[in-house]
Amino acid sequence: MAKHVSHTVGLDIGTSRVTCIIGEPGDGGLIDIVGIGEAEARGLRKGVVVDPESAVEAITRAVEEAERMSGLEAEEVAINLSGSHIMSFNGQAIVAVSGREREVHLDNGNGHGRRSAHAHMAVAGRDREITADDVRRAIESASAIQLPAGREIVDRLPQEFIVDDQDGINDPVGMIGARLAVKVHIVTSPITARQNVINGVNRAGLMVGEMVLEQLAAAEATLTDDDKEFGAALVDIGAETTGLIIYQRGAVQHTAVFALGGSHFTNDIAFGLRTPIPEAEKIKRIAGCASGLCLSEMERGELIDVPSVGGRPPRQLSRQILCDILQPRAEEVLSHVADEIRESGWEGQLSSGVVLTGGGARLHGMVEIAEQVFDAPVRVGYPERDRFGGLVEDIQSPAWAAASGLCLMAQRVKSAEMRASASRGAQAGGLGALVSKFRNRFGGIF
Ligand SMILES: Nc1ncnc2c1ncn2[C@@H]1O[C@H](COP(=O)(O)OP(=O)(O)O)[C@@H](O)[C@H]1O
Ligand SMILES: [Mg+2]
Structure with a gap:
């Protein structure tokens, strides 16, 4: 199953420390920690890059240490979004379900409705099946807000879906309904702050994959x-x-x-x-x-x-x-x-x-x-032992929560992408990147 899934790298760029964790898929769904690196950082103030040279140097040192320990090379890294410039709020929206039209079969009351003659008295197009595209539209609509100049949305975290009057839904794809409402937690950052961090990572010879709010990454590693x-x-x-x-x-x-x-x-x-x-x-x-x-x-x-x-x-x-x-x-x-x-x-x-x-x-x-x-x-909060294997004992500290969570989230995305590309075949490849990203990061749950 996971044969082509390779290692992932979590890079937590802090104000005092840069920490790096390399993980590989292990037995029983655990992430085996195979490389750990850390370096004192001086290039950031309150989460903002103020001295790019120092930031690049600290990133390089932390990553190289983890690479040496694991014998693996870091190419793409999942990094933290942090800093007091980050602002978040909740948004919501309702969209009409446009999804695939679906025949609604009427039951003739004998329990075999689908197979009886009555079953073919189908009412076409009355109810609709919610698709990933509907979900993406709803999330985008909920986050279509006027932002102050120079600010951008860096993450959208769906909180709950409501299909017609049914609330508390985690994943509405495949459900039947006419109206899809969503509540979303929206994270924003100044564009330049994010770009400066990405630049620093790129200058250290690395590509940025996932970008995750630091406390969210820490929660993925430590909360049940x-x-x-x-x-x-x-x-x-x-x-x-x-x-x-x-x-x-x-x-x-x-x-x-x-x-x-x-x-x-x-x-x-x-x-x-x-x-x-x-x-x-x-x-x-x-x-x-x-x-x-x-x-x-x-x-x-x-x-x-x-x-x-x-x-x-x-x-x-x-x-x-x-x-x-x-x-x-x-x-x-x-x-x-x-x-x-x-x-x-x-x-x-x-x-x-x-x-x-x-x-x-x-x-x-x-x-x-x-x-x-x-x-x-x-x-x-310590990196949970039911999620990590390998060198997990070496990171039993709350200071490793974010880096291990980043590695874990990147691993989930990678595994899900591998599964998706393996089973793609007949399926249209148009699953909104946004939707697949949410599903994957949280292990299939929104
Ligand atoms: N053993 C310890 N006792 C008290 N404070 C500590 C200890 N170890 C680290 N710290 C404090 O934790 C802070 C750094 O935490 P960290 O999560 O690594 O920060 P950042 O992500 O901002 O770089 C520093 O202020 C440091 O003094
Ligand atoms: Mg930190």
């Missing part, structure tokens, strides 16, 4: 189908940006990006303890804690060495003081997210609670403080 169905908010805490994605009823209901992230915590330590940024970063990772509740009495009193700036001698400060700096910042960042969730109207409907990903989720005490702020169950 139940999380998406019963409601979950995923919060991806990067260095300078934090992404939010809300799922309910199996679909993306809301997304947002905030210009806040882990570097704000580091800056607070540097400022508060008067220590250089690289030292502040180390202190945060080793001794930092975002919630006072997580420290025992003894840990509170533990002393940490704090190098000073300007040649002054190092000092010693307690972990409690460090926590006093980090906790208000954590509360501030998470409160912005909580406000957004409240305003989106989904607050009371997230049975699976909140999932934290991104490097920022690694800060000690983040889960505990987030539980207080969201007043909901919170967990850290």
Whole structure:
């Protein structure tokens, strides 16, 4: 079946790190992770390329490392869309089903209607079968909105289809109906921001395939189908940006990006303890804690060495003081997210609670403080072991969620394309690229 399906590459271009994962189709539908690469990034600010040379260099280093490890070559890569310039909203539209005309056979009541003489009293053209083209028209119509100059739609995520009066439909193709309504989550970005990222990837000698909102990719790697169905908010805490994605009823209901992230915590330590940024970063990772509740009495009193700036001698400060700096910042960042969730109207409907990903989720005490702020169950999201094989143990960190999700989504698209081209034959090749893309990325479910 999957014999010609080859490897796919997920490339997560972050503000602080570029991460690359190469995966191959493995046994039991798993993606075998065969290559992992990472490089410190300096070429982006808040998700926007500001220093193309540095960005290209970091991309090249991360990809080459993953290539060396896997012995495979990266050509086309799936990349993340991120940055506080990304804006999303929901749209909807209704179209008349034009689809294939279909004969409606009347049942003669004896249970053999289709084969009886009555069965041929067909009413032609009354009901119609919904085609992929109808779905594409509906989605396009729902996203036909006036955008501010210089902005473009970068993704359309169908939330729900309604056929006549039947709502809650995931995939209406093949259903019979007269009216097809769709609700779509629309993601937009400034055209130049997207082009600059693509340019950077191209200059590193790579082609861009899928482009996926970063928190969506992280969710594909870490959330379960139940999380998406019963409601979950995923919060991806990067260095300078934090992404939010809300799922309910199996679909993306809301997304947002905030210009806040882990570097704000580091800056607070540097400022508060008067220590250089690289030292502040180390202190945060080793001794930092975002919630006072997580420290025992003894840990509170533990002393940490704090190098000073300007040649002054190092000092010693307690972990409690460090926590006093980090906790208000954590509360501030998470409160912005909580406000957004409240305003989106989904607050009371997230049975699976909140999932934290991104490097920022690694800060000690983040889960505990987030539980207080969201007043909901919170967990850290790791690339799920029921989706990944191979070197999966090496990426058991929330910081690998986006890259692994990108690799996974690219693999699904590739497998589905292979299946489609194998079975194409008699079928018209006109299946809207848009529709097939949605179906494939989410493993057949919209
Ligand atoms: N062990 C850790 N403890 C606390 N913070 C961490 C840890 N590891 C990474 N971070 C923070 O995570 C952020 C980077 O997260 P990442 O998801 O890699 O960001 P980006 O995608 O923006 O490059 C940085 O602010 C970094 O300080
Ligand atoms: Mg990131």
